[in-house]
Amino acid sequence: MEGTDWRNQTTITELILLGFGELPDLKILLFLMFLVIYMATMAGNTLIVMLVVADQHFHTPMYLFLGNLSYLEICYTSTFLPRLLVSLLTGDRTISVSGCITQLYFSGSLAATECYLLAAMSYDQYLAICKALHYSTLMNNSFCLQLAAGEWLNGCLASIIFVLFLSHLIFCGPNEIDHFYCDPIPLIELSCSDTHLSILVDFIIVSLFTLPPFLLTLTSYVFILDSTLRISSTIGRQKVFSTYSSHLPVVTIFYGTIIIVYMLPKHDTLRDLNKVVSLCFTVLTPLVNPLIYSLRNREVKEALSKALCICGFHKNMQRL
Numbered sequence: 001m002e003g004t005d006w007r008n009q010t011t012i013t014e015l016i017l018l019g020f021g022e023l024p025d026l027k028i029l030l031f032l033m034f035l036v037i038y039m040a041t042m043a044g045n046t047l048i049v050m051l052v053v054a055d056q057h058f059h060t061p062m063y064l065f066l067g068n069l070s071y072l073e074i075c076y077t078s079t080f081l082p083r084l085l086v087s088l089l090t091g092d093r094t095i096s097v098s099g100c101i102t103q104l105y106f107s108g109s110l111a112a113t114e115c116y117l118l119a120a121m122s123y124d125q126y127l128a129i130c131k132a133l134h135y136s137t138l139m140n141n142s143f144c145l146q147l148a149a150g151e152w153l154n155g156c157l158a159s160i161i162f163v164l165f166l167s168h169l170i171f172c173g174p175n176e177i178d179h180f181y182c183d184p185i186p187l188i189e190l191s192c193s194d195t196h197l198s199i200l201v202d203f204i205i206v207s208l209f210t211l212p213p214f215l216l217t218l219t220s221y222v223f224i225l226d227s228t229l230r231i232s233s234t235i236g237r238q239k240v241f242s243t244y245s246s247h248l249p250v251v252t253i254f255y256g257t258i259i260i261v262y263m264l265p266k267h268d269t270l271r272d273l274n275k276v277v278s279l280c281f282t283v284l285t286p287l288v289n290p291l292i293y294s295l296r297n298r299e300v301k302e303a304l305s306k307a308l309c310i311c312g313f314h315k316n317m318q319r320l
């Protein structure tokens with residue numbers, strides 16, 4: 001490990017993110033597309049955060065979690081989209097090693113937080129549907145606050161452990177990452193230090209921090225489904241169905257892409273697919289989450305249309 005030939009080589013402090021390759025004709029098109037996506041993501045999620053924070057009606061666990069999710073998506077897209085936009089515009093694709101690891105830290109901790117947040121949301125739905133009578137005692141605001149704090153702390157913790165391992169890596173070339181953001185595995189593969197431990201740690205951390213919330217989410221939905229089958233009233237069934245139709249797409253997209261990107265073996269033929277799937281995961285999920293969760297919800301829709309009307313907007317702002 002130590003004392004091998006990398007000692008004589010110069011260490012590299014800058015990496016190149018190849019992004020979408022050499023596509024001069026497409027650059028402007030890609031730039032405009034990502035700019036529109038970024039602005040729409042920011043606008044949609046900011047609106048939801050403002051609604052949840054400003055409107056007392058929305059100070060219930062379900063909406064507080066939704067507000068947290070939107071806030072998380074704002075931070076998440078901001079970890080890499082602005083940089084991608086700048087590099088598409090200027091053609092400068094370099095990023096420093098420390099910049100890359102910083103980006104990894106933030107995107108990693110936010111992704112881990114999202115796992116736990118989705119689990120908390122599904123647990124909340126489970127309590128609301130299967131334990132409706134005891135819901136207000138089981139899911140009170142202080143438990144909700146504890147859950148939210150736990151999610152954010154967990155995310156940071158997962159990422160700190162991982163980044164501590166990465167910060168020991170030494171890079172001596174080649175320095176090209178065939179991706180549009182700093183992805184852990186391609187980054188580790190570039191290092192000329194011994195990487196076995198880092199790859200193992202990456203695998204353990206991803207499993208440790210995604211498997212429990214995934215199982216919790218799955219279990220909640222199985223219980224919800226089980227209780228649906230026993231409901232005889234159509235209204236009850238409709239309520240459960242609307243829960244499913246808003247949560248399941250989000251959860252499936254989120255975990256489906258994590259599995260494809262991090263668990264499937266890496267072949268060269270899969271690399272391009274990997275980039276496309278990562279794109280869905282990183283760019284599309286933050287955009288569609290607020291739409292899926294909110295626009296299917298009558299209360300949010302009403303509040304949104306009220307807020308969009310200038311006078312309604314005024315009232316909400318005063319309540320802040």
Ligand SMILES: *[C@@H]1O[C@H](CO)[C@@H](O)[C@H](O)[C@H]1NC(C)=O
Pocket residue numbers: 049052053063064065066067068071144145146148149
């Ligand atoms: C996130 O959740 C916590 C705890 O429930 C809540 O106090 C906070 O207002 C939420 N944040 C947003 C932006 O919704």
